[in-house]
Structure formats: C-alpha cells, structure tokens
Amino acid sequence: MNREDFPILKNDFIYFDNGATTLKPKCVVDALDDYYLTYTANAHRGDYDNSQKVDMMYEEVRKKVTQLIHNQDPREIVFTYGTTDSLNMITFGFMEPHLKKGDEVLLTKAEHASNVLPWLELVKKIGIVVRYIPLTSDNQVTIENIEKVITQNTKVISIAHVTNVIGDIRPVKEIGALCKKNNIYFVVDGAQSVPHLPVNVDESNIDFLAFSAHKMLGPTGVGVLYGKLDLLEKMKPTRFGGGMNSDFEADGIVEYKSVPTCFEAGTPPIAGVIGLGKAIDYLLKIGMDNIHKYELELKEYLLLRLKEIPNVIVYNPKSTGGIVAFNLDKVFSQDTAVFLNQFSICVRAGNHCAKILKDELKIKNTCRISFYLYNTKEEIDRLIDVLKKSDQIFKIIL
Amino acid sequence: MDPELRREIIVDHYQNPINKGLIIDDTYLKANTNNESCIDNITVMAKIEDGRFMDIRFDGEACAISTSATSIMIHLCLNKTVEEVEELMAEYEKMLNEEEYQQEKLNELIVYEDIYKQPNRKKCAFLPFDSLKKIIKQYKERGQ
Numbered sequence A: 001m002n003r004e005d006f007p008i009l010k011n012d013f014i015y016f017d018n019g020a021t022t023l024k025p026k027c028v029v030d031a032l033d034d035y036y037l038t039y040t041a042n043a044h045r046g047d048y049d050n051s052q053k054v055d056m057m058y059e060e061v062r063k064k065v066t067q068l069i070h071n072q073d074p075r076e077i078v079f080t081y082g083t084t085d086s087l088n089m090i091t092f093g094f095m096e097p098h099l100k101k102g103d104e105v106l107l108t109k110a111e112h113a114s115n116v117l118p119w120l121e122l123v124k125k126i127g128i129v130v131r132y133i134p135l136t137s138d139n140q141v142t143i144e145n146i147e148k149v150i151t152q153n154t155k156v157i158s159i160a161h162v163t164n165v166i167g168d169i170r171p172v173k174e175i176g177a178l179c180k181k182n183n184i185y186f187v188v189d190g191a192q193s194v195p196h197l198p199v200n201v202d203e204s205n206i207d208f209l210a211f212s213a214h215k216m217l218g219p220t221g222v223g224v225l226y227g228k229l230d231l232l233e234k235m236k237p238t239r240f241g242g243g244m245n246s247d248f249e250a251d252g253i254v255e256y257k258s259v260p261t262c263f264e265a266g267t268p269p270i271a272g273v274i275g276l277g278k279a280i281d282y283l284l285k286i287g288m289d290n291i292h293k294y295e296l297e298l299k300e301y302l303l304l305r306l307k308e309i310p311n312v313i314v315y316n317p318k319s320t321g322g323i324v325a326f327n328l329d330k331v332f333s334q335d336t337a338v339f340l341n342q343f344s345i346c347v348r349a350g351n352h353c354a355k356i357l358k359d360e361l362k363i364k365n366t367c368r369i370s371f372y373l374y375n376t377k378e379e380i381d382r383l384i385d386v387l388k389k390s391d392q393i394f395k396i397i398l
Numbered sequence B: 001m002d003p004e005l006r007r008e009i010i011v012d013h014y015q016n017p018i019n020k021g022l023i024i025d026d027t028y029l030k031a032n033t034n035n036e037s038c039i040d041n042i043t044v045m046a047k048i049e050d051g052r053f054m055d056i057r058f059d060g061e062a063c064a065i066s067t068s069a070t071s072i073m074i075h076l077c078l079n080k081t082v083e084e085v086e087e088l089m090a091e092y093e094k095m096l097n098e099e100e101y102q103q104e105k106l107n108e109l110i111v112y113e114d115i116y117k118q119p120n121r122k123k124c125a126f127l128p129f130d131s132l133k134k135i136i137k138q139y140k141e142r143g144q
C-alpha cells in the first residue's frame, strides 16, 4: 500500500529488510528539509520566532508519541538516540541504582544484543543475576514458562515485544499483569513492535518501552524511551550537560530540570524528532491494526508460495509478525543473500544480533525477510521466481 | 580466468573441502576469525614443526567464498615453510587489493582475482588467512 509516497521505490528493487531499517516516505523527508531550510533553530533556547516554533514542534511530537503507544502524559516520553540508547538509559539510569546483588533479571535467548549486553554489564558491575525464560519448541514465550523461572528475587523482566529474528509476538498484556502481581519491573524492547502493530503501554502495564524512529519510517539517530512517570522521576540521568540542568554552582551543587528534559542533555536530534512526528502521523492515518493485518497477509502469502520451492527451510512458520526466517538447504545464508542481491532483492543474512538464539534454533545464521506496509504480493511473486532459479546459485554468485 | 573453470574450482573446494574437522591435539596452534559481517565463523588449527606447516585443519560455518578459500589455502600451505606461506599471503593480499602481483605464485588462489569488484566479499576471501596470520604470530611468539 501507499507505494507512491516512497520516492525510493521508483528504483527497481525489492526491499525486504525492514527489520533493519525502513524506507522513508516523502512527507518525513520534507519535514526534515523544512526544518533545515526554513526554520532552523535550537530547541528550548531562544526568544525569537523560529526558536519558538522549533520548541513547539518538538514538544508536539511527545503528544503524538502518547497517541501511538497509548499513554496519557507527554512527560513520560523521553527522546533518545534509538532503542539501544533507551535500553542503556533504563539499565544504567534506573536499574543500576535500584537493583542489588542477587536480584534476578529475566531475558530470553532470542533478545537483540541491545537488550542483553547492558544487563550483562550490570552482572559484572553490581552482581545481578541474568536468567533466561525457556522458549517453547516453536520459540515462543509463554506465561507458564515465565512462571517456572520467577523466584522471590526476580525484579525485572526485559524482553522484546516482537523479536527481530523470528517475529514472534509476545503476550505482553498477560506478562504485564504477571509483573504487576509479582512486583516486577516490565521492560519492553519495542523496536520491532511499535512500527508494526498497536502497542498499549497502559493496558500492558509496561514500565519502560524502547523503540527507534528509523524502523518506523522516521529518521536515523532518534528513538523514544517511555517510562511510567513515577519511575522516570526516580531515574538518574546518564548524560550530563546543557539543557538538562536548571542551575549549578562552581562548588558542584547542581539542580536538574524535571522529567523528561533532565534526560535530554545537549542539543537533541531536533530535525529527527520532528521527522518522527511526521512518521507517526503517517502511520496512525493508516492505522497500526491495518498495517499488522496487511503484513500478516503478506507473510501468509509468502509461506504459501514458498511451498513451491522444495529446498527452502522456514524456521518460523507459526510466528505472527511480518518476518520470515529461512535458508535454502545446504546453502549458507550469506550466499543466498548475495544471490538475491543479483536480482535486486534486499534480504538480511546472519544472526541478526541475536547471537545466543543459536542455542535454541540449533542454527546460527538465517536469511530474514521482514515486511512493511509498502511491500506487495507482486514482490513476493518476483522473489519466488528468483528462488526457483536457486539451483543455479553458484553460477550466479561465483 | 575462464568463469566456468573458476566456478568449478570454487564449488569443488566448497562442497568437498580439504581437512575439514578439528582434532584434539594441543601441539596444534589455533585461531578463529569472525568476518566483520559477523556471519562467517571459521576456526583453523595448524601444526608447525621446525618452521614448516605439517598439518592444517579447519572447521566452521561460512559462505562459499570463505570456505573454498580455506580449503585452497590448506591445499597450498601444507608442507610449506612459514616464510613461504608469508610470501604467498603477501602476494594474495596484493591481488585482493588490486595491486601488481605475481600470478604464477598464487596457483588456485587466482580464482578470486575478480573478487575486489565485490568489496563485501573480499573479506570472505581473506578470512582463512587472517587465522593463519594469527597462528604464525603465535608460533613466532613462542620463539620456536
């Protein structure tokens, strides 16, 4: 849908790597241009018209984010540099001062490096314990399996809403309720969910949510950290500098601004935030429900058509997000990606930054097709035609 | 090089690599190199005696280019001295970097003569030699 809004699609190529980053509609790029070409100014700094306009535009985006993730208070929205940055802020700004030696954090082996490595740092720094929620045979997270590993020491569950390797959707609403019952902080990596389906932080009792603008039609270098207001008020800034303090003296007495500004030290990615606002407008106009339904339709169509190719192995036929992980039998994933590239089809090969998932999947590397709203069944048809030539793969790539 | 022949050599080494499978023997030196794309993962082990490669083995999961290059490397380096291997490596690096090189020294490795046209695959073609370099370094550091 909406292909005409994406100028890049005029080129003859098929983009199936939306899990990595997405293409940008013209309106988002126009919003960046507009800021850079007609009203450039810093935020929160000046008394002249352009500066006030920037201020207003920037703060307006917080409200748009609340519409997207269904919280009420724009103060709960912190602009960051991306999911990785948000998760680091949560881990080192909130968890480090609030957790103690022996406290347990539950992750899964399907998590992205950004939701594993900060926690492993805390293991070294303060002696928390990381445990992994066992996945079911088709790599899902279930309430039963979480209950099996919860102990009195469990203080945090930190998982992706949708995983980037196999695209399974975790039951966040039920997990959120479980967290509430057991007094556990619920941290959600929304990098692959916020762009693709409705997310409701209130309904799911999510304490912290992280996501990136560039995976949802927006610019690179911008992300969001949502936190419940009372938690953000207890979070420590991890970056210090201009814009986040209200006063300081030479003797080291510093007063920080209130939430969320105290977390946005330095000049923020202003154009990026404004671009993110445009991307949110665009997505909400289509409707997150519609986007999710459409991607699922594409996924089902792809799975159906892949049946025509005998040497394809699909690793996640049951997951309900718009991601298909596959390999050609006896072909290394990177060779498949290079082969598809010869036909201008972009897919991702590798472990997708989920290096410990290999323990569960029993396979290290896969090719990943990740859809977005502008993909079409015709593109899938073209992919299938190409895959049908894969017996010629070495002729084509060597 | 004739593309058909080139393909045949690469595919043959890819599908039937030489000395695949590691053994447990601590007289061997060992090195692992992950390609920067973080996909290819090859471990090479070698037994060097009196400055000569007596055995080289490998294992791992990698693309057609890396795997075949490993197999060809093993084929060419077996029974060679460290100096000879270093010379081969230097010549090979020149070829990959589009510098002047002596083709006759490279033997089957010339199948990768055009690989510079695909910068992301250049790394794959050199991957096994990265491991071999590490092994030679270890050998020299041991002062044997």
Ligand SMILES: Cc1ncc(COP(=O)(O)O)c(C=O)c1O
Pocket: A019, A020, A082, A083, A084, A085, A112, A114, A115, A160, A162, A163, A164, A189, A191, A192, A212, A353
């Ligand atoms: C599930 C998941 N978490 C975190 C990230 C990291 O996002 P970013 O690189 O934008 O910080 C990604 C992106 O690859 C992801 O897919």
